[in-house]
Amino acid sequence: MTLNILNLVPVSLNRREFVTRLTLAAGAAGVLAGGADRVSSAAVSWNQMPVCPVVHADRTVSFQFHDGHAKKVILSLGGSPEMAMKKHAHGVWKITVGPLEPEIYSYAFTVDGTRVLDPLNPWVKPNLFYSASMFLVPGQPPSPWEDCDVPHGAVDRHFYHSKVVGDNRDYYVYTPPGYDPRADKKYPVLYLLHGYSDDANGWTKVGRANFILDNLIAQGKAVPMIVVMPLGYGDLRVIARTGPGLNDPKLYQSNLRKFQATLFTEVMPRIAKQYKVKTNRGHTAIAGLSMGGGESLSVGLNNLNRFAWVVGMSSYVNTNGPDFSKVYPTLSKKANAQLKLLWIACGKQDPIVAKANHNLDAWLTAKGIDYTKVWTPGEHAWRVWRGNFCTFAPLLFQPTDG
Numbered sequence: 001m002t003l004n005i006l007n008l009v010p011v012s013l014n015r016r017e018f019v020t021r022l023t024l025a026a027g028a029a030g031v032l033a034g035g036a037d038r039v040s041s042a043a044v045s046w047n048q049m050p051v052c053p054v055v056h057a058d059r060t061v062s063f064q065f066h067d068g069h070a071k072k073v074i075l076s077l078g079g080s081p082e083m084a085m086k087k088h089a090h091g092v093w094k095i096t097v098g099p100l101e102p103e104i105y106s107y108a109f110t111v112d113g114t115r116v117l118d119p120l121n122p123w124v125k126p127n128l129f130y131s132a133s134m135f136l137v138p139g140q141p142p143s144p145w146e147d148c149d150v151p152h153g154a155v156d157r158h159f160y161h162s163k164v165v166g167d168n169r170d171y172y173v174y175t176p177p178g179y180d181p182r183a184d185k186k187y188p189v190l191y192l193l194h195g196y197s198d199d200a201n202g203w204t205k206v207g208r209a210n211f212i213l214d215n216l217i218a219q220g221k222a223v224p225m226i227v228v229m230p231l232g233y234g235d236l237r238v239i240a241r242t243g244p245g246l247n248d249p250k251l252y253q254s255n256l257r258k259f260q261a262t263l264f265t266e267v268m269p270r271i272a273k274q275y276k277v278k279t280n281r282g283h284t285a286i287a288g289l290s291m292g293g294g295e296s297l298s299v300g301l302n303n304l305n306r307f308a309w310v311v312g313m314s315s316y317v318n319t320n321g322p323d324f325s326k327v328y329p330t331l332s333k334k335a336n337a338q339l340k341l342l343w344i345a346c347g348k349q350d351p352i353v354a355k356a357n358h359n360l361d362a363w364l365t366a367k368g369i370d371y372t373k374v375w376t377p378g379e380h381a382w383r384v385w386r387g388n389f390c391t392f393a394p395l396l397f398q399p400t401d402g
Contacts, residue, residue, distance in 0.1 A: 052120040053107075053135050059099035061137065064092050065109050065118070074110040079379060082110070102139030103383055104208070106132035126205050128239055129197045134206075142215075144390045145208035150218035151177035155210050157201075160270065164261045169231045170200050171267055173275065174210045176217055176224035186276045188283035188397040189226045190309075191263065193292025195385075196246055196316065197239070200231040206382050212389055223397040226277055230267045232292050234258025246291060252318045260299050264306075282340065285309030285396050289385045290353070291316050297344075301328050301335070308340040309396055313388045314353050314380055315344070321359030333368040340400045343392045345374035347384045 054062045065073050068091020075083045075095055085093040106125045109116050117124060118133040125132040142148050153176045161168050176187070192209060194202035203209040209227060216222035235255040237243055246252050272279055286307050288296035293315030300310035317327060335342075344364075346357040361373055374391070378384035 050120055052118055055135060055137055056098075059102070059137055060096050061098050061100060061105075061135065062094065062096040063107070063109075063118075064094045064120075065111070066090075066092055067111060070111050072112055075107060076110060076115075077107045078105050078383075079381060085109075098137075100137045102137050102143050104134060104136050104145065104206070104386070106134050106382075108132050126199050126201060127197050128199065129241070144212050144215050145386055146215075147211055148215055148218075150214055152214050153177050153179065153210060153217075155204055158270070158274070160266065162262055162266055164258055164266060165234060165236065167236065169262075171228060171230040172200055172204060173229070173271070174204070174213065174227040175275070176226070177214065178224070179226075179276070181276060183276070186278045187224060187226045188285070189228060189271065189275075189277040189279075190285040190287060190396060191268075191296075192227050192229050193232050193286070193288030193295050194229065195232075195288075195290030195292050195314075198232075198292075200229055203227075203229050207386055207389060209389055212386070213393060216390070216393055221394045225397060226271075226275055228267065228271055230263060232259055232288070232295060234260070234262055246316060246318070249318060256295060256298055256318075259295055263299065281306055281308045281338075283308075283397060285311070285341075287311030287313070287343075287392070288315075289313040289388075290380065294318060298327060301331050301342075304335060304338045308338065310339065310341070311343045311345075311392050313345050313385050314347060314350055315357060315360070316353055317356050317360060319356065321356060321363055324360060324363045331367065331369065336368075336370045339370070341392075341395055342369065342371035343374065343395065344371055345376065345384075345388045345392075347378035347380060348375050349378060350380045350384075352380045 050064060050066070052064050056062065063075055063085070065085065067073065070093065073085040073093040075085055075097070077083065077097060083095060083097065085095040087093050107118070109118065117131060121133045121135070123134045125134045136146070138146060153174055156173045156175070157170055158173065159168065159170050179187070192203050194200065213222060213225070213227065217224050233239055233255060235251060235258050238245060238251055238255040244251060271277055281304070284307050286296045286300040286309070288311070293312035294317045296310060297312040297315055297317065300307040317324070319327065344357070344360070346354055348354070364371055374388070376384060376387060
């Protein structure tokens with residue numbers, strides 16, 4: 001028994017759209033490869049196009065790439081070592097890997113030194129620098145990020161012109177199952193921030209936060225909430241392909257300062273008008289990963305009059321410490337009476353921010369700040385952050401002693 005990728009249609013596509021894109025992608029495979037001689041002769045009509053990848057019942061996964069003239073094709077799968085593919089008849093390169101643990105995986109091919117996405121797979125991981133193809137290895141029982149037979153919420157996309165940044169940008173809003181804009185009922189709100197090189201849709205397209213919350217709410221494990229996912233760039237120079245990025249302290253601070261301004265003066269006022277949200281600090285949370293983790297900790301801990309729930313995942317804090325007094329200049333033991341949750345997590349093998357997060361742990365402890373410290377296996381990757389979200393989301397907006 002095998003699992004056809006058509007049964008794993010991304011949330012943004014209906015089945016007809018998916019088949020149409022799959023057909024176009026398969027045709028594009030021949031164009032990209034340089035002609036019909038590079039595509040398997042078995043692909044003779046719209047419903048006989050190759051499918052890639054194929055997830056088998058034993059959780060092994062088969063890949064194929066069509067290029068009869070290629071000399072070398074390599075599969076790059078998530079954080080695994082590169083794997084050479086073997087050339088078969090009709091110029092089809094193949095490989096089967098696994099079994100793999102239930103998860104969402106990203107991958108790409110390297111063809112004679114050039115990195116390419118899978119032209120047969122329309123499920124693409126959005127990223128400003130390094131897009132990738134994606135697939136799901138389902139679990140038994142289903143993983144929290146899978147599309148299960150439960151009531152689903154909605155994800156809306158909003159566009160606006162930012163006077164702070166001077167660009168046209170977007171934000172996404174998740175509303176839980178049963179949300180009715182005409183009703184009087186109001187909901188707590190989580191501002192959920194993406195990482196560096198991601199877009200505003202990172203938490204839905206890759207993190208699957210909407211499916212995770214659907215499943216947690218259906219199980220009675222999470223409080224129904226509204227989730228706002230804004231664009232995290234306040235200074236667009238920070239994502240210039242030829243710029244220093246987050247490594248320039250002045251640019252980092254400019255980006256952080258302007259992002260906070262967009263959040264406070266543009267996004268949050270719009271949310272208050274557009275949605276039934278509770279606007280008091282006790283019902284407002286902020287969380288983020290990587291760059292967004294640094295933003296959530298800075299914005300949240302320096303504005304406890306607005307947020308009582310603060311979460312940082314693999315947070316990029318613009319300094320390795322050990323002194324964080326300039327990052328959180330007003331933070332003291334008094335914050336313990338204001339914070340309902342301060343939750344800080346990082347992957348044990350994270351090569352980018354583990355050192356900074358260890359130093360942050362020590363600094364917070366020395367300051368007498370009460371917080372939850374979480375170290376999980378893993379690097380700087382979405383599988384860590386999806387797991388983090390599954391863990392902290394049920395904690396939000398629960399009754400506390402404070």
